[in-house]
Amino acid sequence: MTLPLYFASSSKVWSSPEWVYGIEECGYDGWEISADGNYRLDNPEAFAKITEIIETTSLGISVHAPFTDLNIGSLNDPIYRESIRQMQLCVTKAADITDVVTIHPGYVSPHGRLVPQKVWNLHKEALREIGATGIDTGVQVCLENMPKIPDFLCMEAEEHFGMIEGVEGIYATVDLGHANTTGQVKTYLGRIGTATHMHIHDNHGSSDEHLALGAGTIDWDDAGRRISAAYHGICVVEGRNLDEAAISRDVFRRCF
Template structure:
């Protein structure tokens, strides 16, 4: 499996230390969360690029959270799109090659049916993907928990757009997919899954445990990618304790050996 490995930064992690730790742990990239302290207007792209280069690391980004790209309200949706396009420009200036965006909406669920809003999502994703490709950047749409567009419905997105997917394993489990069903998704659509968030859990909850601490059968999940897949794997643990990241890297490397 010709994969590259990295981790997603968390609130409270500065990018300089994140690059230094990733280098120390022998990783290939850092996935920088572009929210909070690392929101686009707070970043110095030249400094970020230089820090990544100094540590011989690639850069991915997680684009801002909670921007409603499927809103039923035109101006809300347009504003979310504009902000994401600006974030992509900043990410490219930082040297990033791909970015994760959530397939979600904050529309009032009592009033709006997910099926009614999915076309809005697909249209926004098409615009993001077209813009990204023109900047040699990849948009990878992430499955999030809930009924709007769970992992099992991503073939609809594949049919409607050219965008790639970020498979979040914990989110998929929350929507009822077991390890075998995640493997089946990758068997059928591995060519469209460019990125995977290794979100480990003990139960159908968004636990984001250190990798290897949960009960997802990652050997089974990743088995379909054993040959010919050249995507990226991000450890995503909700921690600022670096020893847990290091332990996660050790468990991942043992699995990939």
């Protein structure tokens, strides 16, 4: 059984939505909405344009919640509360068009480094609140692993899966490109059967380049075999443009 293949591009969040029609033309099954910039679901005009695209294509839909300037690990309570509120609102709005929403973890501030357990506890509590919204709305809220960027939480599988352990309504998005920057590709592939959602893109192992599949150092022949054998969800190519989307599509069809 071929896994569903979706496309997303966070580099397009300020673009007009016409580009999205090219996703279907490129042979993808769906669109993961990067719900930021011009695509925020809490913006009625933006949501109306998104709905029009959905109604005039056969694309399946998933959603990536906004993360600009948000931090569910913040020790600054107004920012912490607002970050939770915006993610909950995104999940609620997304329930009209999808049942899968990916969220980013928070990050550790300079003062947070002095109290790591407090940050961990706050982050877990934020996930409980967001997960409860997911349960109420019928949306699977999936926490994503992060690339190698200082102070982000959930850069490694042990912390990523530990963060969602015991939290009702929160699942895992595995980002294999992010995992490549932290040397965790094989670790994540070993646990891929526990993932609910997946992002795929390539890089050279040192930074989060979001290259087309095959343009970096990930072994897609091996990854494709292991993912196809154990994973049963959507694969989202997170790319920079539709030209590279076509390259990734061809690699995916060969390897998965």
